[in-house]
Amino acid sequence: MAIQWPLVLFSLLAGAGGAMLAFAGLSQLLGGSRTVRRRAVWCALALFVIGGLCSVAHLASPLNAISAVTNLLSFSGISIELMLLGASFIAGAAYLVLTREEGRDGAVRVVAVLAVIFGVAIGFFCGHGYVIDAQPTWNSETLPVAYLGTSLALGAFAYALVAAATKTPAGKAANGAATSAVELGGKLWPAVLVCAVMDAVGILAYGLFLGLDAVAAQGVLFWGGAVACGVVGVLACAIAGMTALAAKAPLPLAVAGVACAAIGGVALRMLMWACATGYIDLFSHGIPSVMLHL
Amino acid sequence: MRKGLLINLDRCSGCDSCIVACKLENDLPLGHFYNKVIAVGPTGTFPNVEKYWLPSQCQQCENPACVHVCPTAASYRDPETGMVLIDKEKCIGCQYCIYACPYGVRQFNEDAGVVQKCTLCAQITADGDGVPACVHNCNCGARFFGDYDDPESDVSRELAKYPEEAIHTLPDPNDAKPLTRYILSPKFASWKELV
Amino acid sequence: MTKGTISRRGFMKAAAATGAALTAAGSIPLLETTDQAFAAGSVERVMHKTACHGCTNCCPVRVYTEDGRVVKIEGDPDGPLNKGGVCLKCLSQIQTVYSPRHVLHPMKRVGERGENRWEAISWEEAVDLAGEQIATAVKKYGPYSYWSARGGGGAYIEWETSGLDYTFGGCNSLASGACQCAMPRDFVSTTSVGFNCCVDMDNVDRWVGITDNAELDGTRRDDTERVFVLWGSQPHSSKAAHGGHGLTDARSNLGVKTIVVDPYMTAEATKADVWLPVRPGSDCALMLSWIHHIIENNLYDEAFVKHWTNLPFLINPETRLAYRAEEVWPDYVNPAADPAGVYDTPAYVCFDAKTNSVQPFPFTAPENCAVDPVIFATATVNGKGAKTAGQIYKEEAEPWTLEAAGETCWLDPERIREAVELYAKADFGGLSNGVFSDHQENSSTAPLGALAIDALLGYVESPCSAFQNHGAASRTADRPTQRLGVFSSTFERYGLGWTTGLTKAENDRLLDAIVADWDAKGRDGKEMQRYFFQSRCDTMGANEHKGIHQWQTCAPKELRQAITTGEPYRPRVMYEMSGNKYAVMGPSLEWKKAYDEQDFVIQQYPNMTSFTVQTVDLFLPTTEWLEYDSYEAPGTHFNRHYARCQVTHLGETVNPFVSPYQVAEAAVEKLGAENVFDPDAYKVPFFESLEAARAAWAEQMGKGSWQEMLDDIDHRFTEEPMDDYMAYYQYKEPVSDGLPRGFATMSRKVDVYSEAMLRLARTGFPYMYPFDQPACDDYDPICTFKEPTESPVEGQPGYDPEYPLVITTGRLPHFHHGTMRHAPFIREVMPAPELKINPETAAEYGIEHLDWVKITSRRGSSNARAYLTQGIAPGVLITERFWNPECFDETQESITPGIEECGYNIMSADEFQNPCFATNSYRAFTVKIEKTERPERIWIESEQFQPFMPTLSGEPVTEEVF
Ligand SMILES: Nc1nc2c(c(=O)[nH]1)N[C@H]1C(S)=C(S)[C@@H](COP(=O)(O)OP(=O)(O)OC[C@H]3O[C@@H](n4cnc5c(=O)[nH]c(N)nc54)[C@H](O)[C@@H]3O)O[C@H]1N2
Ligand SMILES: Nc1nc2c(c(=O)[nH]1)N[C@H]1C(S)=C(S)[C@@H](COP(=O)(O)OP(=O)(O)OC[C@H]3O[C@@H](n4cnc5c(=O)[nH]c(N)nc54)[C@H](O)[C@@H]3O)O[C@H]1N2
Ligand code: SF4
Ligand code: SF4
Ligand code: SF4
Ligand code: SF4
Numbered sequence A: 001m002a003i004q005w006p007l008v009l010f011s012l013l014a015g016a017g018g019a020m021l022a023f024a025g026l027s028q029l030l031g032g033s034r035t036v037r038r039r040a041v042w043c044a045l046a047l048f049v050i051g052g053l054c055s056v057a058h059l060a061s062p063l064n065a066i067s068a069v070t071n072l073l074s075f076s077g078i079s080i081e082l083m084l085l086g087a088s089f090i091a092g093a094a095y096l097v098l099t100r101e102e103g104r105d106g107a108v109r110v111v112a113v114l115a116v117i118f119g120v121a122i123g124f125f126c127g128h129g130y131v132i133d134a135q136p137t138w139n140s141e142t143l144p145v146a147y148l149g150t151s152l153a154l155g156a157f158a159y160a161l162v163a164a165a166t167k168t169p170a171g172k173a174a175n176g177a178a179t180s181a182v183e184l185g186g187k188l189w190p191a192v193l194v195c196a197v198m199d200a201v202g203i204l205a206y207g208l209f210l211g212l213d214a215v216a217a218q219g220v221l222f223w224g225g226a227v228a229c230g231v232v233g234v235l236a237c238a239i240a241g242m243t244a245l246a247a248k249a250p251l252p253l254a255v256a257g258v259a260c261a262a263i264g265g266v267a268l269r270m271l272m273w274a275c276a277t278g279y280i281d282l283f284s285h286g287i288p289s290v291m292l293h294l
Numbered sequence B: 001m002r003k004g005l006l007i008n009l010d011r012c013s014g015c016d017s018c019i020v021a022c023k024l025e026n027d028l029p030l031g032h033f034y035n036k037v038i039a040v041g042p043t044g045t046f047p048n049v050e051k052y053w054l055p056s057q058c059q060q061c062e063n064p065a066c067v068h069v070c071p072t073a074a075s076y077r078d079p080e081t082g083m084v085l086i087d088k089e090k091c092i093g094c095q096y097c098i099y100a101c102p103y104g105v106r107q108f109n110e111d112a113g114v115v116q117k118c119t120l121c122a123q124i125t126a127d128g129d130g131v132p133a134c135v136h137n138c139n140c141g142a143r144f145f146g147d148y149d150d151p152e153s154d155v156s157r158e159l160a161k162y163p164e165e166a167i168h169t170l171p172d173p174n175d176a177k178p179l180t181r182y183i184l185s186p187k188f189a190s191w192k193e194l195v
Numbered sequence C: 001m002t003k004g005t006i007s008r009r010g011f012m013k014a015a016a017a018t019g020a021a022l023t024a025a026g027s028i029p030l031l032e033t034t035d036q037a038f039a040a041g042s043v044e045r046v047m048h049k050t051a052c053h054g055c056t057n058c059c060p061v062r063v064y065t066e067d068g069r070v071v072k073i074e075g076d077p078d079g080p081l082n083k084g085g086v087c088l089k090c091l092s093q094i095q096t097v098y099s100p101r102h103v104l105h106p107m108k109r110v111g112e113r114g115e116n117r118w119e120a121i122s123w124e125e126a127v128d129l130a131g132e133q134i135a136t137a138v139k140k141y142g143p144y145s146y147w148s149a150r151g152g153g154g155a156y157i158e159w160e161t162s163g164l165d166y167t168f169g170g171c172n173s174l175a176s177g178a179c180q181c182a183m184p185r186d187f188v189s190t191t192s193v194g195f196n197c198c199v200d201m202d203n204v205d206r207w208v209g210i211t212d213n214a215e216l217d218g219t220r221r222d223d224t225e226r227v228f229v230l231w232g233s234q235p236h237s238s239k240a241a242h243g244g245h246g247l248t249d250a251r252s253n254l255g256v257k258t259i260v261v262d263p264y265m266t267a268e269a270t271k272a273d274v275w276l277p278v279r280p281g282s283d284c285a286l287m288l289s290w291i292h293h294i295i296e297n298n299l300y301d302e303a304f305v306k307h308w309t310n311l312p313f314l315i316n317p318e319t320r321l322a323y324r325a326e327e328v329w330p331d332y333v334n335p336a337a338d339p340a341g342v343y344d345t346p347a348y349v350c351f352d353a354k355t356n357s358v359q360p361f362p363f364t365a366p367e368n369c370a371v372d373p374v375i376f377a378t379a380t381v382n383g384k385g386a387k388t389a390g391q392i393y394k395e396e397a398e399p400w401t402l403e404a405a406g407e408t409c410w411l412d413p414e415r416i417r418e419a420v421e422l423y424a425k426a427d428f429g430g431l432s433n434g435v436f437s438d439h440q441e442n443s444s445t446a447p448l449g450a451l452a453i454d455a456l457l458g459y460v461e462s463p464c465s466a467f468q469n470h471g472a473a474s475r476t477a478d479r480p481t482q483r484l485g486v487f488s489s490t491f492e493r494y495g496l497g498w499t500t501g502l503t504k505a506e507n508d509r510l511l512d513a514i515v516a517d518w519d520a521k522g523r524d525g526k527e528m529q530r531y532f533f534q535s536r537c538d539t540m541g542a543n544e545h546k547g548i549h550q551w552q553t554c555a556p557k558e559l560r561q562a563i564t565t566g567e568p569y570r571p572r573v574m575y576e577m578s579g580n581k582y583a584v585m586g587p588s589l590e591w592k593k594a595y596d597e598q599d600f601v602i603q604q605y606p607n608m609t610s611f612t613v614q615t616v617d618l619f620l621p622t623t624e625w626l627e628y629d630s631y632e633a634p635g636t637h638f639n640r641h642y643a644r645c646q647v648t649h650l651g652e653t654v655n656p657f658v659s660p661y662q663v664a665e666a667a668v669e670k671l672g673a674e675n676v677f678d679p680d681a682y683k684v685p686f687f688e689s690l691e692a693a694r695a696a697w698a699e700q701m702g703k704g705s706w707q708e709m710l711d712d713i714d715h716r717f718t719e720e721p722m723d724d725y726m727a728y729y730q731y732k733e734p735v736s737d738g739l740p741r742g743f744a745t746m747s748r749k750v751d752v753y754s755e756a757m758l759r760l761a762r763t764g765f766p767y768m769y770p771f772d773q774p775a776c777d778d779y780d781p782i783c784t785f786k787e788p789t790e791s792p793v794e795g796q797p798g799y800d801p802e803y804p805l806v807i808t809t810g811r812l813p814h815f816h817h818g819t820m821r822h823a824p825f826i827r828e829v830m831p832a833p834e835l836k837i838n839p840e841t842a843a844e845y846g847i848e849h850l851d852w853v854k855i856t857s858r859r860g861s862s863n864a865r866a867y868l869t870q871g872i873a874p875g876v877l878i879t880e881r882f883w884n885p886e887c888f889d890e891t892q893e894s895i896t897p898g899i900e901e902c903g904y905n906i907m908s909a910d911e912f913q914n915p916c917f918a919t920n921s922y923r924a925f926t927v928k929i930e931k932t933e934r935p936e937r938i939w940i941e942s943e944q945f946q947p948f949m950p951t952l953s954g955e956p957v958t959e960e961v962f
């Protein structure tokens, strides 16, 4: 099937935004910098908006998005994605409103928990809509896991990037490394590693599900994009984050991680479209329409 | 009521006329189709071969995946006639139904921004007595239209002439319940599952 | 939906009135738009009934108009064969009638040939120019400088071209069909069975639609076993909604079994009980093996063969003709002789089993027969050893065991056995001999073989038989007679030709009367008779290939060579009444050299083709079938013959039966009636105006007027009563002389051994009677096998390792010959010719599915897309004729006439022909192949065909020009 770029970008951007939101929520719960969190949430909201615009570009006309919204209760794959997108956006926005000033801890905690839940869920459900019997190469729960993993990895590195780029008000002199060091109660890089592992697991699981023949037919996408960047690159960056490198060069590390995760996430999604065969794709046959030598 | 098509492959000669009949009736531009005729085979090795044609269009599923995934209810199954149709006014062109249809018989119409598929010629058949253009004009009288629930309908009467082993549906991945039946007698060719 | 007869009638009246006014004023209207009914019309949908002319078969259709514009075509469910079905060619007429390629005005070439530059001119000017060119050539170079060309099956104009030929005294009319279509089968059936059943032999409609063991609703009445043989015949393509539909009904509703003899796995083969994928060109060997097997295993219908065929007749070894009783017993009195001396029923000679001696064998009812004739025997007659015709056939078939045929035909002998036994043991059978044999050297011998098989099995005038007489006309009161060349009325017009079944005295009397008629008209009748005879002898190739007289055509190769060399004379002005000779006649590039020698070429056709672009000087636009009235086409639907009824009319298109009249009239005027051979000849098949044509067709239909016929919208056809239509075994019915009717042949029996072939070669009999045309070598009187001149079999003289593959053609449902290549919805599903090739062979050449392939014969190359299939033998190729009108589309950067890219007939041959019928070799010649690239300018993607989408639907509905 033709690669649907708007959907590739939407699912990755919205998923990554969700992951950033979740990281912000975790930071809120486990401890970290309010500035980083607020900046990350702003980024997440931006990603939701850009992702949303991308998905609208998939529709025949932008106005059609309204019909999609007015039919939310159809509980189709799209409506679940839309609902989660809306819920995540609201959670993020609420978080920003509630944390404009100090205090309101109870409410902020609730919002933080919701942010974690919605933020993770959106990554998963952006992929889950594709798990349908009609597309045998999509019809596996490894697909949403891979969507989730790639979203988490991109969001995690992006969060690390925000952290690394933020100078904490506490110690004006402190560089990004210091800021990162306190994020998630000091567990930022382990959390990134967890996400990277999920990303690797997701990509490899979906690759295994597709089978060697299918992925071999898309060699560059799979081996180059998904495996070399999405798995090896992402894991390398995350593992490097567990070393002294995290303190020495958090910014370049985060940038490298974002780049690898982004490439991996895009490659995985391209792979999904490129391998789509349809269950019985009767109209895919050109002229003459013929099924030969069955 | 379960209205749909029945195609007797014992009769079909693969002449492609139903494609053109459909396009003219439904005013489809070049490159757009509601139906196609696919040659299945020849399978085997010369001269021990068999072949048949599979005229293909929406299978009028009773549990249609295209309807389930549609975010706007543009794709719907008419509760009265059982016909699966697309309300073009409501369609937002998200194409999820294309991905979800197990048979790949929907097409995106770029110009109109909506998804299209066989309508069972609703413009002719809606009032209850017309038959679709592809049925009316079928070169060999291989296509039938009617209510599968009505034993007196054209489809039921044609089905009744054939034994179980000659009656087929496309394989059903997950209870989509395609309504369209195909007749193919084993003496002409064995039915291929195509998956 | 309302039947809009009222507004339709209003239109016709308005049209008639305007037409009359204009004629009175003496002017030719240029694009006169009129029509109150249409102009003032609401958007009411009006239903019309007419018959499709998308191919030979004339399926009845319903056409809907809104404001005079055609908006929908659908099959007429009342059609007894198609039952509402129509094929994509028919449906696509809505695109071709409004196609940007449908020419609406006469066009004069302004650029060089090939440039496709034209100027629109008035009909007045066009007719004048055409007349002038013909007149000038005839004056300067004599009558033979004018020649005509026509189409084949499904063309509007066939034998009618002779009307113009004999106006000026010309004698060459080139047919795309004829030698290559049905004429050989027509000759065989007409001379051997006494009626033209070539139509049945390839149009299986008559015997599959509603056979007698079924009620009209398709319910079976008995459980007899019925078997059809489709021998190189594929009704699903060539009779799509017609015989194709009928065959489906026969198979599905009636359980009729089928045997398919075809190199390719056609739609018929996919459903066959036995499929024999015969090697192209080897059919006669297979036929002889069937004949051999039937004789060896006593599977023949002994009673029928003995009494109703000429196989028991003893043959004079010197003359190769059957002994007449009088030759052996000079005083013999033939009991079947007509005392009035009008009808002729000869007595022959047989070997009688009762007396073990040679005995006279007069024509009697079998139960009154005095002798018991032995079919296979050798006896001494007049002191010489003589064989029966049956014995001669038996010996010819002797070497063709199933094994031998298997080897020669590339078949499994067991499968041949299965097929022949299934057929021979059926209760009823029929063999459809398709056009395959009319396209190769065996065009005379294969139909004789098919005839022999059915005659041996008694499948003649029996239910299912292809040799079927239908209707009241064949149930004669007297001994049936037959005048040969029913498509050649000129023989009769000038007093030439023998009527089979009449005595010599009676024949002479009839011919003398014709001569006397001319004398009475102030012409020298004898002189006209002699001129006509001489001109027939001077027709190109007429001496070697006397079978061409059957449809009054000429031998293609000889004509081509005469034009290029000028020997014996050069025809110079051509009036082409068909579409694209480059696409339908080979070898096309050799032909181009001939056409290039033409002084002036006129073509009438609805749209421009490669031929127009490449060769034509003056183009006369004719009607598409939705603009057309007629009753002329041969295609019938079971017992019905439908009329074509004009639904709309665009621009200045003219009915193709009217334009030749106008042209001839102009030429005669310029030459002066006294200077032409027969100044009225063109008035016979052609018409001055559409009104005149309608009047004639209405008369043929037994109606007071065309309008009267139209008014009864549900009966725009004539119908043969069912009792007459389904009258089997007519040969057994007694007639006025007290004998069974028999057949309209020389012997009054089925002449399985074709004396007609021998007589034809020796004197041109029966056409040339009372004159003798100089003799040529005898034509084979029975089926014989000859390896094709170009052979794919190693060790054969015609084998050449450079051209190792054998190629052949067949039809597609999508196109009718050269038509419809400009129909966008057809082209998008069949954009390019497909070369069907076995994967094994393809692999040898590194060719994959849908690769482009260059195919090359000794005459030239063409291209097609590979279609890999196990439905064809390794080493065998099949593809279809093509041409590409997109090659000269405005959107192209440079143009070609669109024939060299995908022109199968560039490769086909005329240097080896059937001796009798001058049949070219379009099938079973050899080629080599190589992988190539898509030729420039060829469109294959749907969207590319946009320039062919209809653009004329806004054109006003116009009046007739004439
Ligand atoms: N290689 C190869 N060559 C072949 C054959 C083959 O099988 N293989 N087949 C051969 C045979 S059997 C034949 S009969 C010839 C056929 O050769 P042609 O008869 O020359 O082929 P057509 O293209 O059908 O040309 C006849 C034309 O009459 C025109 N016509 C039909 N209806 C109308 C009408 O209503 N109005 C007007 N004005 N015109 C109309 C059609 O447009 C049609 O194109 O080709 C022969 N050539
Ligand atoms: N759609 C369509 N219909 C038509 C026409 C058309 O052009 N298009 N033309 C009309 C005319 S004029 C005619 S004459 C009829 C002809 O009608 P058919 O006789 O049905 O003509 P074809 O399909 O050309 O040839 C019949 C079969 O011969 C096979 N064949 C080729 N070579 C050989 C061989 O050497 N031996 C044997 N046994 N078979 C061989 C081909 O595979 C093909 O299936 O169709 C008429 N109807
Ligand atoms: S029109 Fe009828 S016979 Fe022809 S391909 Fe379609 S279903 Fe088959
Ligand atoms: S075949 Fe496809 S389009 Fe038709 S009802 Fe079933 S799922 Fe929907
Ligand atoms: S493309 Fe249209 S019909 Fe299909 S799922 Fe989307 S809204 Fe529904
Ligand atoms: S029923 Fe109508 S819309 Fe459907 S394939 Fe047939 S002609 Fe087309």
Ligand code: SF4
Pocket (backbone or CB within 6 Å): C052, C053, C054, C055, C056, C057, C058, C059, C085, C086, C087, C088, C089, C090, C238, C239, C240, C241, C242
């Ligand atoms: S079979 Fe021939 S006559 Fe009949 S609908 Fe098709 S093109 Fe027309």
Ligand SMILES: [Mo]
Pocket (backbone or CB within 6 Å): C152, C153, C177, C180, C181, C182, C435
């Ligand atoms: Mo023909």
